[in-house]
Amino acid sequence: MEQNAHGAHTHYDAEASKIGMWLFISTELLLFGGLFIVYSIYRYLNADAFHLAGEELNITIGAINTVLLLVSSMTIAMSTSTLQLKKKGATLGLLAVTIIIGLVFLVNKYFEWGTKFEHGIFPGSEHMLNEFSQGEILFFGLYFVMTGLHALHIIVGLIVILFAVVRIQKGTVHENRAALLENAGLYWHLVDLIWIFLFPLFYLIH
């Protein structure tokens, strides 16, 4: 808070910010790592049920979402390059595209979850408790937890990108002070990367 009085508090170290972000990303990977362990153990114990339950998921929506996130990773990576080239307009445009793609991903996810709920597939539902085997219950339990937590990360990522947009517009993030945008990009790539693992685990492996 006493920034103006303090030389030390206003010092800018892009390298430090980047190390910090990488460390934070490693904690996020471990967070999901815990879930991946749980998934592998239950998949190993209930191979048939996981197979059966996996066929319930809509591969098309999953594939579209995968392509969307890959494209958004590209657009945000391009935005860091355009910022270096001092093309503020292009940077903001690319970030806007990234945000829109992120929102479309969430809309898809909403409809996907909605269909499941309509079919009575959600944790604790009568339908699941009566009709499903334990393995299938676990599969959908993990499906909702892991894709839900991932969606939460998408939302956080979008907020961070929005924050970067505002700062670029105000001019406090620019080609010589780009750590915020670069970190937003790193975080967005992480969110993308986790989806790249979630997609085959839930949709593709049969």
Add this chain to the structure above:
Amino acid sequence: MQKENVANVANYLTYKGKHKGLLGWVLSTDHKRIGLLYLYSIMTMFSVGVLLGLAMKFELLAPGKTIMEAQTYNATFTVHGVIMIFMVVIPGLPAVFGNFLLPIMIGAKDVAFPKLNLLSWWLYVAGVFLVLSAVIFGKGAPDTGWTFYAPYSFKTGTNLLPAIFGAFILGFSSILTGLNFLVTIHRMRCPGMKWSKLPLFVWTLYGTAWIQLLATPVVGITLVLVALERMFGVGVFDPALGGDPILYQHLFWIYSHPAVYIMILPAMGAISEIIPTFSQKMIFGYKAIIASTMAIAFVGYLVWGHHMFTAGMSGTAQYYFSLLTFIVAIPSAIKVFNWISTMYKGSINVQTPLYWAVSFIFVFLIGGLSGLVLGSLAANVHLHDTAFVVAHFHYIVFGGTGFAFFAAAHYWFPKIYGRMYDKGWANAGWLIFFIGFLALYTPMFYLGIMGMPRRYYDYLDDFHGGNILSTFGSWIMVTGLVIIIINLIRSARKGPAAEINPWRGKTLEWTVSSPPSLENFDEIPVIAEDDGPYNYK
């Protein structure tokens, strides 16, 4: 120097920034003020935890109901555990003394991310209030034990959710502190401060920060799963839905065992600063202490299974976990050897911090060796979940981290407040505390071997004698604690002005004024080639 120091009003305590009064503290990004914010909040929670502990010991004064029912007792040990583990010993030394001293010790003006540092403290406070809300509101205080074992943690009718989220947020605060320290140590060392010249306290903070960063997320997701289990019934830990409660124990201890080293490593670091200063001698085996610190941080990840020997795991897994448990004791033993060798033939200056440090070695030895008793498979079957376990981890966690915390408090007090405490009262407080500590926890070893289980409000008449001694011990210990705390509070306000370097220490914090100025150094120091943190002539 002394007069100039007193005349210099713009130290970090009296500095007036944008905000005045209390706001100037709770919104300050100065690492020293944040360190003190942690000190006050941690000591407040420590006092609450001590009162709960006293109540438990009072209940165990006689068989049957003494002052509380079984359910109240269950809630008391749960809240005592949650407070002491998540709010006191895990943040304890890193958040208080790490925050205050780390930048000064490496010749920096602040940590790498001062705002993030403040956010960590605010998250800590939010976590504290969430846990306390679980106690105050809802259908009864949590009664699962601090470990939140499944399936009881989602079956119990008590108000557990806020406590779980509180623990999650406290973990997040701990992660951010660790991240901040790692980047600070990598990026902000002053010219000439090579890795081979870092004070050992900094090295242990470095090892601790890695554990905080790499272990906490796992328990974070585990707690989230328990919360989701409670709210929606996802089934992951619920045997009725195909889940496995033992898996919860594995995931929990994968974090919570390394967390023990989050507690003890900075404590070892503080002791490694105090012993050479009061022996006026170069620390024996500087590199061995660093290597053993990193070895503990690493091997500590691989021993979690020893909490679960009786929970059901394969014999092969038991052998490995037992063997690794014995291996992780070796680096701790190396440190004890180094501390004692440092004192050998040193010119020892007997002061309060040294009393604490030496008694730390004593209780830490007993705690560590009793850990090996528990780590051997055959003995574990007999001692699992008995009072012996309680005695063991109080000797390590309270005897280790707690003693080191008070050692550090008495060592750095003159630097933090620029005033000296009354040494007579400090020594008296230490002696009474030490005697009380031994009387409180030693009988529990005996009671555990005789078969008294932990976590019961009642016991057989055969165990009465040991319990009486233990309860008396708790009263003696708290008497000592009150003397220590009153002495420190009084001295912080009215004690005589302290010198810059009252103990003749060689680390950088003893070169700046007491209390330090707002930016620690007028000029960033430069460490010469032949300078070092423990160069005593």
